[in-house]
Amino acid sequence: MERDIYDEDHEAFRDxxxxxxxxYVTNEAREKWDADGEVDRATMLAAGESGIIGLSVPEEFGGAGMLQDYRFRAIVNEEVIRAGAGSLAGAFGIQDDLAIPYIVHMGTQAQKEKWLPRMATGEVLGALAMTEPGAGSDLRGIKTTAKKVDGGYIVNGAKTFISSGKTADIVVTFVKTGEGNRPDAFSILIVENGMEGFDHGKKLHKMGFQGHDTAELSFTDVFVPEENLISGEEGRGFIQLMMNLPLERMSIGVAAAAASQAALEWTVAYTKDREAFGERIIDFQNTRFQLASIAADVEALWAYTDRALLAYKDKKLSAEDAAMYKFWATEREWEILDIGVQLHGGYGYITEYPIARAFLDARVHRIYGGTNEIMRDIVSRQIAGKR
Ligand SMILES: Cc1cc2nc3c(=O)[nH]c(=O)nc-3n(C[C@H](O)[C@H](O)[C@H](O)COP(=O)(O)OP(=O)(O)OC[C@H]3O[C@@H](n4cnc5c(N)ncnc54)[C@H](O)[C@@H]3O)c2cc1C
Incomplete structure (x- = not known):
């Protein structure tokens, strides 16, 4: 069915x-990102120049001012993922869905002026560091401390699995500023490259998203000035995370829908082209039935996705809504991509083929942004009336 959530502006943006x-998304570029384990800065700058990153940055700071309209971001995902470049879509996502929103929604005026114009152009890349070696799902278990000193904070600790962690210029970092694990014991600081004691550590080797860096970070007596405290208020970090997590989770669902659509298209094309036993693969009834099934799943994914996008636009996407959408969309994606791989036969396992890369990328969709078990926990608590 034709989707009807995009208007002329969205379609012009798609062009x-x-x-x-x-x-920019040539096979050579993609192979280079995969070989280097990161997207090169020139591509990010070109994206800034074309206006396809920094979409939520207000116009007064040089962005597109699409604060609540995630449909533009959805289009970026659709087109970049269709081109087989999940890693680039991932790098864009960290900048636009994870780093920039903290400054747009919660930054002080000075923080907005300092960072947003250059984040919109790609001159400054951001990352978001919550997870630690000993705490992922249970974020209140983090151990990275920020001790108040004259004029700022001294940060000590370590983060892991940080997307864009190697390439980022600034890291929006979740830290402990108080005792215990009450929500007001946490704050968010912007840690900058070059601050003494801040080390980008080791790049991690992953099964998917080969062209997008994921790194460990370490902080040893890093002095962070108080003007880098998000919103300028100490003790608000946990609430600030909770405010942005629905967007992060919705963004993962949208990427899952885009990958599912692409997988369907790649698989239809492949099975029309490939022959066995004197027939095209698509002429076997099993293939057509499998394609019919995943085509229906893709339809359902878009219906749900479009509903989530509109709810977000109207500020009606609750934490529970986003959690439910995230686990459902990423689980459908996993099933769809698995069928896509199967119908490609051996070539489906070869990473030269986009279906294989997308399959490997998809696995983490059920893990990051909060695991799907945690998503079910959030939803089930609401159902049970337990908060
Ligand atoms: C490629 C990649 C990129 C990432 N990017 C970032 C990033 O940019 N920034 C960032 O901060 N983090 C990032 N992460 C971290 C990611 O968000 C965490 O890995 C994830 O939240 C899970 O945390 P964990 O790894 O500590 O697993 P754990 O919390 O140790 O969970 C282990 C298992 O136990 C289950 N479990 C835990 N608690 C419960 C519970 N209450 N009920 C039922 N089951 C439970 C989990 O679902 C999981 O199956 C990234 C991870 C990866 C792999």
Whole structure:
């Protein structure tokens, strides 16, 4: 069915994204990102120049001002993932869905002026560091401390699994500023590259998203000035995380829908082309039935996705809504991509083929942004009336 959530502005924007993809998302570029384990800065700057990152940055700071309209971001995901470049979509996502929103929604005026214009152009790349070696799902168990000193904080600790952790210039970092694990014991600081004692550590080797860096970070007596405290208020970090997590979770669901659509298209094309026993693979009834099944799943995914996008636009996407959408969308994606791989036969396992890369990328969708078990926990608590 035709989707009806995009208007002329969105479709005009899609043309811009397609143009960008044609020019910059070549096989050579993608292979280089995969070999280097990161997206090169020139591509991020080109994305800034084309106006396809920094979408939520207000116009007064040089962005597109699409604060609540995630449909533009959805289009970026659709086109970049369709081109087989999940890693690039991931790098864009960290900048636009994880780093920038903290400054747009919760930054002080000075923080907005300092960072947003250069984040919109790609000159400054951000990352979000919550997870630690000993605490992921249970974020209140973090151990990275920020001790108040004259004019700022001294940060000590370590983070792990940080997307864009190697390439980022600034890291929005979740720290403990108080005792115990009450919500008001946490704050968020912007840690900058080059601050003494801040080390980007080791790049981690992953099964998917080969072209997007994921790193460990360490902090040894790092002095962070108080003007880098998000919102300028200590003790608000946990609430600030909770405010942004629905967007992060919705963004993962949207990427899952885009990958599922792409997988369907790649698989239809492949099975029309490939032959066995004198017939095209698509001429076997099993293939057509499997394609019919995943086509229905993709339809349902878009229906749910579009509903989530509109709810977010109207500020009606609750934490529970986002959690439910995230686990459902990423689980459908996993099943769809698995069928896509199967119908590609051996080539489905070879990472030269986009279906294989997308399959490997998809696995983490059920883990990061909060695992799907945690998503079910959030939803089930609401159902049970337990908060
Ligand atoms: C490629 C990649 C990129 C990432 N990017 C970032 C990033 O940019 N920034 C960032 O901060 N983090 C990032 N993460 C971290 C990610 O969000 C965490 O890995 C995730 O939240 C799970 O935390 P954990 O790894 O500590 O698992 P754990 O919390 O140790 O969980 C282990 C298992 O126990 C289950 N479990 C835990 N608690 C419960 C419970 N209450 N009920 C039922 N089951 C439970 C989990 O669901 C999981 O199956 C990234 C991770 C990966 C792999």
């Amino acid at each position: 811009v994204v397609k143009e960008f993809v044609k020019r």
